[in-house]
Amino acid sequence: MEEQLKNDFEKSFKNSNFSSKSISLKKEFLNKFIKDGLPNKSLENWKFSDINQIIKKEIGDLSFYNDISTPNKIDSAIYLNGLEQNSIVFINGRAEKIDFQFEEKNKIEILDDFELNNNYSEINSLIDLNSAFVEKSFKILIKENYSLKKPLVIYHYTNKKIKSKNINLRLNFILEKNSSLKLIDVLNDISEKNFINTFYSFKLNQDAILKNYKIDNKNNNNIKYSFTNIEHEKNSLSETFIVSSGSNFNKNEINCNLNGKYASAFINGIFSLNKKKHHEIRTSVNHLTELTKSYQLIKSVLENEARAVYQGKIYVNSEAQKTDGYQLSKAVLLDETTEFNAKPELEIYADDVKCSHGSASGSLNENSIFYLMSRGLNYKEAKELLIKGFLLDVVEKITDSEIKNLIKNIVGLKE
């Protein structure tokens, strides 16, 4: 892999206009990645999802150079229907369109010049890989007191032109004081056997509100990793909702730092997996000052050799008195070939806190199925109704009613 990495790396900045400073920094990241390699199960964070093995098995050899010089045509079928939206369309990792048609132009700043820093390098080697190879790093800034009128939908689309490739994406969002953004990530792949590595960072200044809905529901053979970092200043709020279903493998990592009083983070999600899919959500919510709040609810429905992993950590430092932290995961295993791994973790150094966590998994209640069948529903209908019922309360956590309905449609909860 080392030779491939080096060759692809040379190619990647031949046609680009990175500064020499950027290039030398990128080289550092590359060397660090070469040294560490892909994460594997000997690392605590990766013990349930050995991405090194998974890539080896599902893809084999990866290539890392992604030629973004030629534009791709956007198929209008990719757009979410019935939703007025701003949009950014990535096709095979190339930004084809950035459109804030519903917004006041001077309230949003978009920069696509590369800006690297070492801040995240400690997290894992995939961030280094991302830093070394990402072509453009987008920075989107929402001005003070501005709330986007319509959601921003980011389409992550891939087509048949790529195979066995590693695609790296990077977006930084800065929400200035009292601004707000609703962001929907839609994953949609026609391509097969690629490894897509996405890195988002959000800075929420005082009173800012971020709602991020990450939707992976189209069946595909790709391997995905996404890391999201959210910095919360005073009284800011983030709501993250994950629909984890479509890709062959997907690991979503969400890191929230609650730096300012009254900041709060909500992370909810659904795993709906079949056919040997393996997905993970790993969260770490860091309560770093007093009077902050976090809430997490993850529900899984698994069948047919699927595996879901939820590692959720709540960290409360010694200053973070009056922290309110909650975390719960529940899984329904539809057959005996499935597996759900939950690793809830509380690490608390303050004494006046309210924190709880829990996890439960089991099969559907046969008596409930019998009850529904005795009312005329067949086995499949009874099962589906119970599953819908099981998933409903987590979808109900979505605070935006338009997007809630959209997601209800997507996960089949619409009556």
Place this chain on the structure above:
Amino acid sequence: MLKINNLKAKVEEKSILNGFTLNINPGEVHAIMGPNGSGKSTLSNILSGKKGYDVSGEILFENSDLFSLETEERAHKGIFLAFQYPLEIPGVNTSVFLKTSLNAIRKARGEKELDALEFLKLVKQKSKDLKFDEEKLNRQLNVGFSGGEKKKNEILQMSILNPKLSILDETDSGLDIDALKIVANGVNSLRRKNNAFLIITHYQRLLDYIKPDHVHVLMNGKIIKSGGPELALELEKKGYESFS
């Protein structure tokens, strides 16, 4: 309508029903009384098609072999069981469930499914008749319902589905006296020449309101005595002991 002949049922080598025989004709109301653990709920479950029993014997419902029918097919044919312990189904709206159920049955019978408006009209009328709090229709099925409310919900379902054979497994337990009268009225108003009821109860009281044609005493998985309504009174006085 229903012919049960020499029904035996076992669970994990434990015999629960030991040669149970019963005939129910259209238009009749039968009551079964029997001590705890005598096999009443097991009988109801088997009639509705619950899996997990080792059964032998014969059950014919309108001349078709019940054992060859799935639970939902029995419901389509008009068998209804009001559960002794109705289940709570989180996340499933009561009214949506009722509509799904009714339309599944109508569809299987080749009848037109009801649209939202027609259904609403029907469910409102039936709720009113049974004094079932309409607000509960918008709650999750049986979740947070009181014991009596759950039982009333069973009767509401029965009156909406309008079955041919209704099996009421201790529907009266847990009902207050007013609710008991309402439920009894509900049953009486559904009585027709072409349908039948099998009422399982521990208390003669219910039979003051729903007059049975036949009363049976079940012990150790077998009917040990049958008679008219007077048998219930006798049981009430003497207890099961005197029959064993």
